[in-house]
Amino acid sequence: MKSNSIWLTGSIRLWIILALFLCVNIFYHFTSMDKIFFNLSDNGDEFYQNHVYDIGYFDLAVMSSSRSQPFLFVSSLIDSLLDNPRFSTRLVSLISGLFVIVYFVKVIVRRSRNTNLILAICGLSIFVSSVVITNQIFIGTPDFLASTLLVFGIYLIIEKSNSLCHKLSIKWILIVGFLFGLSVATRPTMILVLFCLVLSIILFLGINQIVIKNVSSILLGVIVTLTIINLAPILTENKIILDVKSIPQEFGVTWFDRNYLMAKMWDEGTLSNKIWLSTQDVIDFRKNNPHIDYPSNQVEFMINDTSLFLRQMFRMFTMGIYSSIRYLYFVLPIVCLSVLLSKRLTAYGIIEENPGRLRHERTLKILFLTFIMSLLCFSFLAVKLLEFRWLIPIFIVLSIYSINYLRFFSERFQRLLFELSFLLSIILYARFFFINGIA
Numbered sequence: 001m002k003s004n005s006i007w008l009t010g011s012i013r014l015w016i017i018l019a020l021f022l023c024v025n026i027f028y029h030f031t032s033m034d035k036i037f038f039n040l041s042d043n044g045d046e047f048y049q050n051h052v053y054d055i056g057y058f059d060l061a062v063m064s065s066s067r068s069q070p071f072l073f074v075s076s077l078i079d080s081l082l083d084n085p086r087f088s089t090r091l092v093s094l095i096s097g098l099f100v101i102v103y104f105v106k107v108i109v110r111r112s113r114n115t116n117l118i119l120a121i122c123g124l125s126i127f128v129s130s131v132v133i134t135n136q137i138f139i140g141t142p143d144f145l146a147s148t149l150l151v152f153g154i155y156l157i158i159e160k161s162n163s164l165c166h167k168l169s170i171k172w173i174l175i176v177g178f179l180f181g182l183s184v185a186t187r188p189t190m191i192l193v194l195f196c197l198v199l200s201i202i203l204f205l206g207i208n209q210i211v212i213k214n215v216s217s218i219l220l221g222v223i224v225t226l227t228i229i230n231l232a233p234i235l236t237e238n239k240i241i242l243d244v245k246s247i248p249q250e251f252g253v254t255w256f257d258r259n260y261l262m263a264k265m266w267d268e269g270t271l272s273n274k275i276w277l278s279t280q281d282v283i284d285f286r287k288n289n290p291h292i293d294y295p296s297n298q299v300e301f302m303i304n305d306t307s308l309f310l311r312q313m314f315r316m317f318t319m320g321i322y323s324s325i326r327y328l329y330f331v332l333p334i335v336c337l338s339v340l341l342s343k344r345l346t347a348y349g350i351i352e353e354n355p356g357r358l359r360h361e362r363t364l365k366i367l368f369l370t371f372i373m374s375l376l377c378f379s380f381l382a383v384k385l386l387e388f389r390w391l392i393p394i395f396i397v398l399s400i401y402s403i404n405y406l407r408f409f410s411e412r413f414q415r416l417l418f419e420l421s422f423l424l425s426i427i428l429y430a431r432f433f434f435i436n437g438i439a
Contacts, residue, residue: 011118013419017419018118018121018125018418018422021422024425024426024430025129029129029132033138036138036139037090037138043139046086046090046139046141048067048068048071048072048089049075049140051067052085053072055079055080060231060232061236064230064232064241066241068142068187069185070145070185070229071092071145071146074092074145075088078091078092087140089140089141090140093137094137096137096144097131097144098137100131100151101131104396105124105127108120108123108400111404111407114407119411126331126399126421130395130396131396131399133327134327134392136392142187143187143392144389144392145186146186146187146189147187147190147392147393147396148393149179149186150179150183150193150194151396152179153179154393154394154397155400156179158363158397160176161214164210164211164215166210167210168217173218174221176218177219177220178221180194180218181222181223181224181229182225184222184226184242185226185230187243188243189390190393192381192390193370193390193391196374196394197366197370197394199370200366200369200373204362226240227240247279256298257294258277259382260301261277261286264308266384267308273385298380312383312384313380316379319385320378320386324371324391328402328421329420329424330420330424331402331403331417331421332398332402335364338409339361340365340368360404361405364398364401367398370394371391371395374390378390
């Protein structure tokens with residue numbers, strides 16, 4: 001009776017903390033949706049609404065020659081019903097986010113059939129929150145659609161070939177190649193995540209015939225998909241069109257110049273990290289300060305101004321780690337430690353011996369390495385400020401498998417982990433509302 005009373009008390013405590021966690025999250029997410037999704041002006045890079053076309057007069061050349069072709073095509077389809085480009089582009093992101101949530105909630109539930117009800121709800125709550133908290137599903141840019149396509153491609157690789165350990169069938173090669181190709185066409189930053197994923201798999205599995213065949217076949221699928229999407233510009237201009245941000249050459253400055261100047265001014269304390277300089281600001285600054293020697297790329301920056309480069313890398317890397325913990329709380333570091341430690345923690349009977357555990361741990365090692373390498377690469381390329389949206393696809397997959405991995409922990413430890421995570425979330429939200437206001 002005493003043990004049952006303690007268990008009941010623990011359950012009630014967890015239900016209460018969970019309820020508080022859900023309240024602050026629901027309030028924050030609905031507030032964000034009101035401020036961002038229903039914003040009557042623009043959010044950040046929402047210039048894609050200006051390129052939505054009339055689907056009733058669909059022209060393959062127009063679609064093929066536009067930037068982020070898959071995103072604008074779907075946005076144009078939706079806009080044929082809404083006749084509101086701003087909300088049509090935002091709706092693409094929202095639908096993508098809801099699709100990810102609904103599909104992978106089912107996956108997590110299916111794999112948690114033998115899990116205690118409240119523990120299953122806790123895991124699902126953290127997963128859903130980790131997807132929505134970035135606010136990218138409310139913004140009319142291609143980022144979340146590209147992430148969704150990449151997430152499903154990576155998930156299929158893990159599930160259908162055990163992270164490329166086994167040969168993929170022609171069917172899944174075509175599907176994965178198509179998804180990856182659409183993702184790259186939507187946002188070319190996905191190339192870097194894919195590169196880090198393949199490199200991580202090779203580091204863990206080595207280069208063998210199966211891995212080479214799978215990777216080569218998928219790459220061929222990506223190339224074919226990009227070729228079909230870019231058919232018009234390939235035939236007329238001998239090039240493919242990717243959604244790459246750049247400054248026209250006639251301005252005399254580059255995107256790197258802009259980022260480097262912002263990084264330098266931020267480091268000196270003369271510019272907030274929340275403020276972005278315009279192209280004209282960079283032109284004016286360089287005209288007024290001709291004596292300053294500017295690096296022309298990241299490598300020159302690293303060599304010529306090593307101290308600033310290392311400070312920026314450290315800032316961006318720690319920002320990425322903080323954000324990942326902010327979105328998954330203590331689940332991420334605990335799962336990471338458990339996977340990496342050779343000696344199992346036994347104080348709470350944490351790890352259950354299970355035949356599927358080793359396979360799950362290998363998957364998580366590959367995903368963790370992919371995440372860290374992607375974070376380092378983006379920190380190197382970003383120069384000024386890391387944007388976590390670039391890491392969303394690998395982070396979502398990492399979230400799915402981290403939540404699923406918790407079933408190998410004892411129920412007692414899971415309760416403690418969720419309680420601490422929810423309390424941390426409540427504290428962080430309280431701090432956010434105190435600084436930024438509730439309304």
